[in-house]
Amino acid sequence: NAGVTQTPKFRVLKTGQSMTLLCAQDMNHEYMYWYRQDPGMGLRLIHYSVGEGTTAKGEVPDGYNVSRLKKQNFLLGLESAAPSQTSVYFCASSYARTDPISSPLHFGNGTRLTVT
Amino acid sequence: KQEVTQIPAALSVPEGENLVLNCSFTDSAIYNLQWFRQDPGKGLTSLLLIQSSQREQTSGRLNASLDKSSGRSTLYIAASQPGDSATYLCAVKRKIEMDTGRRALTFGSGTRLQVQP
Numbered sequence: 710n711a712g713v714t715q716t717p718k719f720r721v722l723k724t725g726q727s728m729t730l731l732c733a734q735d736m737n738h739e740y741m742y743w744y745r746q747d748p749g750m751g752l753r754l755i756h757y758s759v760g761e762g763t764t765a766k767g768e769v770p771d772g773y774n775v776s777r778l779k780k781q782n783f784l785l786g787l788e789s790a791a792p793s794q795t796s797v798y799f800c801a802s803s804y805a806r807t808d809p810i811s812s813p814l815h816f817g818n819g820t821r822l823t824v825t
Numbered sequence: 826k827q828e829v830t831q832i833p834a835a836l837s838v839p840e841g842e843n844l845v846l847n848c849s850f851t852d853s854a855i856y857n858l859q860w861f862r863q864d865p866g867k868g869l870t871s872l873l874l875i876q877s878s879q880r881e882q883t884s885g886r887l888n889a890s891l892d893k894s895s896g897r898s899t900l901y902i903a904a905s906q907p908g909d910s911a912t913y914l915c916a917v918k919r920k921i922e923m924d925t926g927r928r929a930l931t932f933g934s935g936t937r938l939q940v941q942p
Binding site: 713740742744749750751752753754757759765767799801803804812813814815816817818819821 | 859874
């Protein structure tokens, strides 16, 4: 049982380049999230999805797009990377219909992105 | 808007000491509160989750308490060990998150704990 898997683990981009971060979960979770973590600012929600085929904006969505074509996968895209997007990106999932009450958040190990 | 504050930002203690990490939040209308551990270069691991109707949760040497009315939670670590060294984050899920269906968490910035052998 792998839980939440993120790829790649590290990436360096030049300003203006594009890339896609991949997230996969094998817990049959309904909800998936993308957060970014910056020093002294905690984790901030970028986008989220409440189910297959649905996406919505979080607190800091500008410059990012997402897609959830399959229930187990949640993709985060940067169309034109900027230095302000240098951060560690975390994917998380929660809420299985079999256990809706507790539904703790499960995290991947993160993607460290540097934009030069 | 919910704000979550964790003080201190960093803490260093000798091995064997009992310690308390603090978390405060501004909106008391929460659904639950979760404590996480983060090791360097790793993701977050859920330690304890307290529902709004609960006062505390325990797991091994960890005990988390919740006082909604004062907007506070504490994580108590008994008999600390060097392996407890990590950053500890608390996060709250507001009731409005459940009402709107978003179910997202608001995180504090964490307390970086160093337990010295």
